[in-house]
Amino acid sequence: MKKFLAGALAFMLLLPTAAASSKTINPALPQLPSPSPHEKVVMLFSTKTKPNRSALEKMIEPFSSIKIRYVFHEVFTGFSIEGERSEVAKLEEKYPNVQYTAEANMYKTNMEESVPFIGADRVRKFFDRKGARLTGKGIKVGIIDTGIDYHHPDLARNYKGGQDFVDGDRNPMESRNKRGMTTLHGTHVAGIIAANGVMKGVAPEAELYAYRALGPGGQGTTDQVLAGIEQAVKDHIDVLNLSLGTDVNAPDLPITTALNKAVERGVIAVTSSGNSGPNLWTVGTPGTASEAISVGASTPPMKVPYLHNRLWKKDIKLVPMYGGVPWNLISPLQMVKGGLGEKKDLKRVSGKIVLIKRGDIPFTMKVKNAQAAGAKAVIIYNNTGGEFLGRVSDEVRIPAAAITRKDGEQLMKSLRRRRVLASTKYRIEKDRLADFSSRGPVTINWGIKPDITAPGVEIRSTVPNGYLSLQGTSMAAPHVAGACAILKQAHPDWTPEEIKAAFMNTAKEMKDDKGQPYHAYEQGAGRIQLDKAVKTETLVMPGALSIGRLPSARFEEKEKTMLIKNVGKEAKNYTFSIPEPQKGVHFELPDPFTLQPGEEQKVTIHAERLMTYPKKADLIDGSIQLSDGKQIIHIPYLYVVNEPRYPRVMGFAIARATSGSMLHYEIYLPGGAEEFGIALYDPATMKYLGLLDWRKKVGVGFIEKQVPIPAKMNVDLNQVFAVAFARTKGREDYQELLLNLATPLQKKGNG
Template identity: 35%
Template sequence: MRLLMMTIFIMTILVQADRHVHADSDVWIIEIDESKDTVVELIERDYPFIEILYTYDTLLQAVAVQGDERHIEQLHQEDWVQTYSKAVNYSAPEISNTQSPTTFPDYHEESFPYTGKGVKIGVIDTGIDYNHPDLEQNYQGGFDAVDFDGDPMETTAEEGMPTNHGTHVAGIIAADGDIRGVAPDAEIYAYRALGPGGAGTSAQVLAALEQAVKDGMDIINLSLGADVNSPDYPMAEAVNQAFDLGALIVAANGNSGPEDWTVAAPATAEKAISVGAAYTEVEQPFFEVFQHDPIAIRQIPYSEPWNLTQSYPLEHITSLDDLTSSIHDRIVVVSKQNNQYAEIINQIYEQGAKATIIYSDEEEDDPNTWDWVPSPFPVAYMTMEEAEMLLDNETWVSTIYETDENNIASFSARGPVTSDWTIKPDITAPGVDILSTVPDGYASFQGTSMAAPYVSGVLALLKEQDSNASPQILKERLLTATSPFEQDATPSTQGGGFIEVDQLLEKNYRIENQALNFGMIDDSDLDSTHTITINNEDSEPLTVTWQVPKRKTGLSWNLPLTTTLEGFSQHSFEIAINFQQKLLKKGVHEGYLSLKLNGDEKNLPYLFIHDTADYPRITGLEIETPPFDTEELRLKLYVADDLKALTIKLFDDQLISQSTLIEEQNISQGSFEKSLDKDDFESGIYEAVIEVFDGEETYYQTKEIMIP
């Protein structure tokens, strides 16, 4: 369900046909290997009961068609059909924590001479409440890829499960009323790709992205994601193409942290600006536990803030079947078991609980399932060990609060990216307890979905400052104005660091290729090099001085000499890293390389992998029912690197082996699909144990999956 609700973002757009559309028939996206004009002619000639809704020709070659399934089934047999997918909506819990505060933050710095005026920003999301008083002046139009019309309004209660995510994102960018966004004069365009409950299909997101590119958006915000850690997943490829066509692409890094390797497409795309969530100051809640250290309360991203100020009784249940009406105003501690987060949250909230703590075995839990699980009351997660400690020592709990400054949000997804071993996110921005617009009011949310639009707004200020600058130059200026937090956070956690908005417009230099991605090295490599280019954008000379990093076992640096750049000039610097293979540990090596530019310190993130690392060999595992087929299942996954063997076994909630899903030999890197006999598997939720062998070592992963 997570993958269906997700949000894989990217491209496409379209020319609407003049034919009438029947609302009660199905919509399909057909990728083709013939020209769209030829395909349109063939469909109109040979398939009178199928209507062509749109053609895609910018980011992919495809057509969107509508008709009864029996007629579509005939069409999909054509030789020119490459892939086909049904445009289906999937429900998600309602975000109902709307509030009407009396004071509001002002994201825009009043000292800035720019407000984003004249800059076009496309928000690909759940739509926008363009009647909101803080947005109605800046809203300029858009497209609805869910209903296939020009009205990208958020889903209302009359249409299904209401949404508010896109309105919240838009307000962070360009609200201009009681709340002022980062770029309050920017032009906002809405591209509704996610329907009722905040869910959608790849076809809808592709259509939205392609339309945004065709409409000439300067900046496109994608607070969405898919469960594939790969730089060449089709969605990531499409984002790169959109960038090449002139649009700055800002992508949320995802909320599946704090584990490494959790960043997912399209934030994995090379040319996307991938954004993690951070904060400068928050009040971190903890539980006091008798004779033990306090336990941190780690909230799921879309729940009400944990701001409890008095003691509450604990109510422990091991199963949702144990719920009673006596839990009113209690904090419920519940075992996740094989339940979905949404199911747990809804049932406990309906019984009147004050808050809930969901716990599970840390190795078995998959934080990715937090995505798109909004909650109208406080919800947090604990490991089984933490929950046992709490329950063994307390019957009532009090929340204490400690101020935490300059840190990465625990939910913010981490890098690196598999296959090309690059640093993501590129940057971090405010993403915790962000107040913004929602239909009929205002609300505070947290997530990388909130950090990405902050960056989109900042880019609008840069675009207004220099309207002729290319997307690449604007991206470089943005990333040059970042600084790592003064802590142990790594490049895989924060990229270049936190955005320094106060210095953004004053930087008189720009760094090209500042992320030092050395890739994977093996035992035969003695050194690796990386070249950056520094542009002096001022008339005064710029002196560049390199600082020798702290010594690390097994590697040494060969750094450039101090160099002075004349006014309005550029210079390329080659940075070399030397390896002492006998001393160098295997795994991920990362950190920052410091230099000074006229005394201004800048830290360049670097990363390389020696021989191997504990990265996920398999991502994006899902099982679906193919169109027109009631007897088969289709297994899909993405392989990060070539494998000698792959075995996936299914276990029930008692961890008893149920069946073997697949056993395959010699699988190449990239997408992998396999048809399965539906009769061999019972429907339900299982724990999939994935065993991979790369020719030298065997690795294991686990993932919760659903057999439809």
């Protein structure tokens, strides 16, 4: 193939995955199959000039299996085709106008509290310029997702049409498959934006348009998502929601580029940041698109259970398992150890709370075993650092919750020493960053993402034939998309950049359990406040300062230009300040100035890295304040020092090539590598078998290559464990992949 197109990645619906059990390796895996030359594939072509459909039809005449899927002109220049692998390969070599190609692989993908929480109920008292209440009326909102159940009574009156890029028709209904491949995600997203019945969404009178790019199982190809963006631009959509993403943190993939172009065309693009938190550098494409509004997930007001014992120094926070029954215990109950939750570990648990370690068997099985043994509740503690979100099936009839490894190990020590009684206390908490919410920054350009946060935990919304609570950044993004519809109705002449700025300028800075602000690359500007955004009288663009990388030179300095606009009705005096100066950076801020109504001014901020920066820190962030005499705007900033510690290996995928003697692999290296390779191991013994590939001085971006299967290894591919590694400036990172049966391309994703 020609240069690999950075877009053939697995996109997923952004719902948090059920936490996995400990990794176990099965040495008896099915044989990895050889793709047939007659296998149907979808290929995406990027071209130097706009393609002509008539010319393309003539070009494919010699190839009986090939047909044209989509021709792109609006946000991407190129086309996609489908055909037998062997004929596609021949066509690829003959077509002269191609910049690069890639196989178009798969993209995947409670309101009563959350909607009022962001100020959506208060804006109903506000009016637009025509005297109508702010409900999103007249604003067109597009949803690229699994479709919409447009017969749902809460959505039917708002649904105006759409297109299905999975089945190739104009009926974007959710998948309905008797074999269990039904979908509901797009309907849930649509309800958050504009439900108008029993439930009320953020913008209950907005017009809904569905672009079904993800089919059964919530999966769709790259070109289908691109086609959805392209059609939304053609349909003059005002706001576009994409609650989908990859685990690749990159600012330059086709979907991110397409979204940036859509914003240039006047579309307000809203994306999910991803569900791979709490680690840094986990924000995924298209949440990395610089011009889109990338949304992280926060908590609405929630009643949070804490485990209490008077002898403990602090109460232990419980995270109820998703899909299970609510944790509603109050009276003290005895706690006992339950091992790994296997039947043999649960002999004397009747009427008690059982403490179980994560790992080996699924959560549902652990809880069902305890339930069968008569337990009152189950607490599962992590086997790695940090919190986690677990999922259990609806067969579970007792409460189940998760705690951290640290808390679990302390509880285990207590249980070894004495009989422990624990009761439950409840606290109302809000504006906490969801543990699963992906964090930034963005690799390569070091941008701050997400831009803002919105409620994404336990959000009840519409689904086919009813209502359901879900959580994820998939639920956070449509809160913002609905808010964009309200703001667009209130200020129809505002550009996407101005609407994004209004939300960032008026966001509420969130703080953790210790009262410390979350970092800028975790929460962006903070949690959205729609009522304040509607009434803002000053716009600061951009809403955050991504300063970039400052090397070790003492006097290295960077300049950043910002536009300040007075959108109020009175003259305003502006003053910059730094509330809490950070060590290691010095700012030269503009002098005070005055703007008349409607007037704007560009200002320059100088940032200098000092030698006194914290030696162990590679991400320095904080905020600058701008006062207009009435409102104080917090402008988050971020700069990175030298070469930060970000993942060097992403999107590793490997499969047998068309030729049975070759393997085909793909990988993304956001920082390049001084040394890169793929090592093979025996998964049963982890014995080193040899290198599949190895090279030095590899550049930034995607690698796609076919390599011969090493004959000297004399191993069965179904028993090979592959590790891709990259070493750069004394640092090493790797990604593992078990060569596991029958899918043509093995992908890792954030679910």
